[in-house]
Amino acid sequence: MNPMEWFFWKPERIFAVSFAFFLGYLVIRLFNRKLSSAKSWPLLIPAIAWILFGIWEWFCTVKEYNIRVDLLLIYPILIAISVFGLSMSISSLISSFLKK
Numbered sequence: 001m002n003p004m005e006w007f008f009w010k011p012e013r014i015f016a017v018s019f020a021f022f023l024g025y026l027v028i029r030l031f032n033r034k035l036s037s038a039k040s041w042p043l044l045i046p047a048i049a050w051i052l053f054g055i056w057e058w059f060c061t062v063k064e065y066n067i068r069v070d071l072l073l074i075y076p077i078l079i080a081i082s083v084f085g086l087s088m089s090i091s092s093l094i095s096s097f098l099k100k
Helices: 005-006 011-031 041-063 071-099
Strands: none
Touching: 005 011, 005 071, 011 041, 011 071, 041 071
């Protein structure tokens, strides 16, 4: 089973992933007072991308679209944005912990 199939026709799961990215953004933002070099903005980009994908998936479930060629473009872009956001935030957290 493709891991992205878990999100197919399930906008509530997509919104949960978006919330998790946004929660990570808020946590890093709160700790940013102590860790001045930690970057929180890279997690905001995937949060917005996942919420937009959730809205699109909800629209497609309402319209009951069966053939979803759009996912061939959306999934790779979404995965790339998510990996970028996670890697940038984790690397900035690690570098800020090592500086202390």
